[in-house]
Amino acid sequence: MRAGLLVASVIPLAMLFAICMMNAFGVSGNLMSLGALDFGLIVDGAVIIVEAVMHQLGHNNKFKHVNVLHTSQMDEEVKHSASKMMNSAVFGQIIILIVYLPIFTLQGIEGKMFKPMA
Numbered sequence: 001m002r003a004g005l006l007v008a009s010v011i012p013l014a015m016l017f018a019i020c021m022m023n024a025f026g027v028s029g030n031l032m033s034l035g036a037l038d039f040g041l042i043v044d045g046a047v048i049i050v051e052a053v054m055h056q057l058g059h060n061n062k063f064k065h066v067n068v069l070h071t072s073q074m075d076e077e078v079k080h081s082a083s084k085m086m087n088s089a090v091f092g093q094i095i096i097l098i099v100y101l102p103i104f105t106l107q108g109i110e111g112k113m114f115k116p117m118a
Contacts, residue, residue, distance in 0.1 A: 003050045010046040027116050045089035049082050056081035 022029065057069075057077055069077075103114050 003054055007043065007046045007050050010043045014043065030116060045093055048089045048092070049085050052085040053078050053081045 021027075057074075060077070100117075103117065106114055
């Protein structure tokens, strides 16, 4: 339940951050920029890391016969499994950001139309 709430909380926080950045950079709330918010909500990283942690806790042989984990054990397992998946999540988000970079080079009508999305 906590893992689901954690991933679900990333969506409104990412939306709040995106709207704050749009306000800071003077990007209008037209249909193109508001449509790009859907693409900009990068929740893949949170989903990947939470899934890795839950998989590690559920399928690890040393926890098969343990009913309750102590806080220190839980902290260590979460840190270990999250650190293994952190590179994958970060590189996935960097790739998504790199895809948007060519949009900034557009000129004329196309630039006016698609730059708010980038």
